[in-house]
Amino acid sequence: QSALTQPASVSGSPGQSITISCTGTSNDVGSYNLVSWYQQYPDIAPKLMIYEGTKRPSGVSNRFSGSKSGNTASLTISGLQTEDEADYYCSSYTGSSTFPYVFGTGTKVTVL
Amino acid sequence: EVQLVQSGAEVKKPGESLKISCKGSGYSFSTNWIAWVRQMPGRGLEWMGVIYPGNSDTTYSPSFQGQVTISADKSISAAYLQWSSLKASDTAIYYCARLNFIGGPFDPWGQGTLVSVSS
Numbered sequence: 001q002s003a004l005t006q007p008a009s010v011s012g013s014p015g016q017s018i019t020i021s022c023t024g025t026s027n028d029v030g031s032y033n034l035v036s037w038y039q040q041y042p043d044i045a046p047k048l049m050i051y052e053g054t055k056r057p058s059g060v061s062n063r064f065s066g067s068k069s070g071n072t073a074s075l076t077i078s079g080l081q082t083e084d085e086a087d088y089y090c091s092s093y094t095g096s097s098t099f100p101y102v103f104g105t106g107t108k109v110t111v112l
Numbered sequence: 113e114v115q116l117v118q119s120g121a122e123v124k125k126p127g128e129s130l131k132i133s134c135k136g137s138g139y140s141f142s143t144n145w146i147a148w149v150r151q152m153p154g155r156g157l158e159w160m161g162v163i164y165p166g167n168s169d170t171t172y173s174p175s176f177q178g179q180v181t182i183s184a185d186k187s188i189s190a191a192y193l194q195w196s197s198l199k200a201s202d203t204a205i206y207y208c209a210r211l212n213f214i215g216g217p218f219d220p221w222g223q224g225t226l227v228s229v230s231s
Binding site: 001003032034036038045046047048051052057089091093097098099100101102103104105106 | 147149156157158159162171173174207209214215216217218219220221222223224
């Protein structure tokens with residue numbers, strides 16, 4: 001099972017919107033609305049930001065939103081803030097009983 | 113508050129054995145899955161495997177099958193990840209995370225356990 005493909009880096013200025021893509025296949029992202037997004041600061045455990053493609057856990061800012069088109073899921077951060085500078089990973093259910101999860105390659109978000 | 117607390121950092125030599133733990137609280141430990149995720153230095157997240165503490169049903173990623181053992185003790189709400197013979201390439205941070213169901217999101221995560229293997 002190959003990792004989902006994310007851009008290595010995305011940057012934006014404060015207040016701008018950025019979008020991170022997560023490209024999989026028809027066997028994972030394309031088949032299930034079970035994509036999650038995680039934010040990770042250096043040396044800190046990842047934190048769930050979006051689940052089931054578009055849902056936000058309680059406490060996560062509504063500046064974070066998720067979407068999907070075909071085999072590609074996306075995370076959009078609107079009104080970019082300095083605190084959003086972190087690594088972001090997507091994950092998808094694959095439907096496989098032996099390998100049910102695959103992570104994305106990760107994207108470093110830089111706030112200019 | 114739902115929480116996963118992992119055991120502390122370990123420094124080991126190649127060939128040594130190791131068992132690290134992940135203790136859950138604030139929820140029904142037996143009826144939620146626990147996943148283990150590896151993060152090698154400067155690298156991304158890799159799913160290693162999952163266990164259902166209620167009956168110890170376990171699934172391993174093919175990349176980790178035979179390399180590690182995942183277990184759980186529901187009586188004390190703990191899950192474990194163990195190695196019988198560590199290699200330098202096992203140096204990484206290992207996270208546990210809760211899954212409500214297979215397919216669901218990893219939430220929350222433990223704080224991570226740094227395992228350093230060096231001669």
